[in-house]
Amino acid sequence: xxxxxxxxxxxxxxAMGDVAMTVPVILAFMHHNPDVKxxxxxxxxxxxIFLQIPxxxxxxxxxxxxxxxxxxxxxxxxxxxxxxxxxxADFHNVLRSKILRFLFALSGKKTAYTDKGRLEKKQLTRLExxxxxxxxxxxxxxxETLQKLGYTFPFDKPYYLPKEVxxxxxxxxxxxxxxxxxxxxxxxxxxxxxYPMDLLQEVVADLAKGPYRIFLLGGGRRESELLDTLTxxxxxxxxxxxxxxxxxxxELIANLDLMVSMxxxxxxxxxxxxxxxxxxxxxxxxxxxxxxxxxxLAYCLTADRSQxxxxxxxxxxNKKVAGYEQAMRTITPQQILQKIYSIVS
Numbered sequence: 595x596x597x598x599x600x601x602x603x604x605x606x607x608x609a610m611g612d613v614a615m616t617v618p619v620i621l622a623f624m625h626h627n628p629d630v631k632x633x634x635x636x637x638x639x640x641x642x643i644f645l646q647i648p649x650x651x652x653x654x655x656x657x658x659x660x661x662x663x664x665x666x667x668x669x670x671x672x673x674x675x676x677x678x679x680x681x682x683a684d685f686h687n688v689l690r691s692k693i694l695r696f697l698f699a700l701s702g703k704k705t706a707y708t709d710k711g712r713l714e715k716k717q718l719t720r721l722e723x724x725x726x727x728x729x730x731x732x733x734x735x736x737x738e739t740l741q742k743l744g745y746t747f748p749f750d751k752p753y754y755l756p757k758e759v760x761x762x763x764x765x766x767x768x769x770x771x772x773x774x775x776x777x778x779x780x781x782x783x784x785x786x787x788x789y790p791m792d793l794l795q796e797v798v799a800d801l802a803k804g805p806y807r808i809f810l811l812g813g814g815r816r817e818s819e820l821l822d823t824l825t826x827x828x829x830x831x832x833x834x835x836x837x838x839x840x841x842x843x844x845e846l847i848a849n850l851d852l853m854v855s856m857x858x859x860x861x862x863x864x865x866x867x868x869x870x871x872x873x874x875x876x877x878x879x880x881x882x883x884x885x886x887x888x889x890x891l892a893y894c895l896t897a898d899r900s901q902x903x904x905x906x907x908x909x910x911x912n913k914k915v916a917g918y919e920q921a922m923r924t925i926t927p928q929q930i931l932q933k934i935y936s937i938v939s
Contacts, residue, residue, distance in 0.1 A: 599629070599631055600629075600680055601630070601631040601633065601677070601678050601681070602632055602633070602679070602682075603634075603635055603653075604635065605636075605682065605683065605684045605695075606635075606685040606686050607635070607636055607657070607690065608636075608637055608686075609859075610858075610859025610863070611884065612686075613636055613637075613640045614643065614862035614863055614865075614866055615736070615862055615884070616634075616736060617866050618733055618752070618754070618866070619733050619737055619740070619749070620634070620647075620650070621647070621753035621755075622737075622748075622749050623747060624647070624649060625747075625753070626747035626748070627747065631678070632651065633650070633651045633652070633653055633674065633677060634650055634653070635674065636652070636655060637654065637657075638656065639840065641654060642841040642844055643755075643866070645841070646755050646756060646758065647755070651677070653673065664693070667690055667693050668697065671694055671697040674694075674698075675698075675701070679703070681703060681704045681705070681743055682694070682704070682705040682706070683705075683706055683736075683739050684706065685708050685736050685739065686708075687708055687709075687710060695707060704743055704744075706739045706740070706742035707739060708736055708739045709738070709739075710732075710735065711729055711735065711883070715729065715882055715883075718879070718881065718906060718909075719882075719906050719908055719909060719913075720904075721904050721915065723903040723904070726879065726881050726906070727881065728883075729881060729882055730883055731883045731884075731885065732883045732884060733749070733887055734749070735883070752868065752887075752888045754866060754867055754868040754888070755848070755866045755867050758845040758848045758849070760845050761842060763838065764842045764845050767832070767834065767837050767838055768807070768809070768832065768846060769807070773805050773807050773830075774806050774807070774851045774938055775807050775809065775849060775850045775851050775852075776801065776807070776809070776851065776854065776934070776938070777808075777811055777847060777850045777852070777855075777860070777864065777869075778798065778809070778811065778853075778855075779811040779853065779854070779861070780812070780821075780855075780856065781812045781817050781856065781858065782857060782911060783911070783912075784877075784910065784912045785914075786876050786877035786907075786911040786912075786918075786919075786922075787856050787858065787875070787878055788856060788876070789856060789874050789922055789925070790922065791820065793923065793926070793927050794927075795824060797927045797931060798827050798828075798831065800927070800931050801931070801934065802830060802831055803828070806938070807832070808828070808830055808831045809834050809846065809850070810825070810831065810832065810834060811835065811843070811847075813835055813836065814836075815836075817835055818836050821835050834846065844863065847863050847869065848867040848869070850864060850869050851869070851870070851938065852869065852871075852934065852938055853870070853871040854871075854874070855872070855873055856873065856876075857873055857874070857880075857911065861873045861886045862886055865887045865888055866887065868888065870889070870937055871886045871889050872893050872937070873886060873889070873893065873894050874922070874925055874930065875894060875906075876897055876911070876922035877908045877911050877915070878906050878911050879906035880894040880896070881906070884909075893937075895925050897921040897922055897924045897925055898921075898924035902918055902921045902924070904918065
């Protein structure tokens with residue numbers, strides 16, 4: 595009797611950076627388990643990330659519409675069951691995914707979830723002077739989730755998405771690539787992770803003097819307006835906010851020579867293509883396990899803990915601590931420029 599095909603569903607519903615960090619793990623899994631069918635379950639917005647991997651089936655989750663509430667979760671369960679899913683790897687481990695996991699477990703399917711190390715992260719961000727050490731990267735935690743399902747595979751070399759060819763609609767905005775391309779993504783979801791605009795201007799102004807094409811990345815009207823103020827610093831600076839679709843933005847990011855980003859989704863997207871990525875950390879810290887995949891720790895520029903000994907004060911940057919509002923100013927424009935020039939030279 596022929597063995598039934600295994601079909602695994604990876605669940606990671608939201609947060610750009612978190613979704614991006616699942617990709618290397620899935621690529622490694624695919625490489626070592628070519629006979630296992632794969633479905634990724636996530637928000638529709640993230641689908642372009644996975645379109646570059648034709649072996650993957652993508653299921654879009656619409657939490658405000660057909661997948662809203664308990665009935666919506668049950669509807670999603672039935673959709674996945676109809677696809678023949680035999681296993682659930684829950685990389686999110688929130689209430690919605692827990693219920694979905696429970697439904698599959700009731701029907702006799704194998705499930706596993708990622709241990710996010712919440713206690714370790716709580717200790718890392720405690721508001722006291724402390725000695726900090728690196729926690730387990732989230733990619734490694736996801737690999738351990740798959741081990742719980744019985745899969746063993748090496749994760750000891752980089753797994754990147756293929757570089758995308760620039761489409762005509764992107765080239766119309768960027769122009770042909772005739773020099774080094776540097777992307778700068780100065781925003782993040784929370785203010786404690788955003789580099790001060792006056793210091794950023796110093797960085798951009800100095801870069802504008804060099805033989806580079808600089809692309810400013812962001813989203814939303816307010817961010818676009820702020821980035822517009824930087825374009826006056828040089829003719830080689832282009833504000834890409836709201837100029838192209840997310841799918842086309844991925845093409846641009848894949849073709850950068852360097853990305854400079856906050857602790858944010860853009861850093862993780864760039865790392866998926868093996869683009870050298872400098873990250874700037876304020877209230878958060880790369881030791882929490884969210885450093886961009888495959889990037890040297892030396893590319894992570896962190897606020898000065900001798901001046902702000904409670905750092906890191908937050909895992910996601912959503913907690914504000916009195917007296918720590920200016921912590922990111924301890925990362926000087928000169929430090930950032932020195933790191934950029936050491937890489938591009």
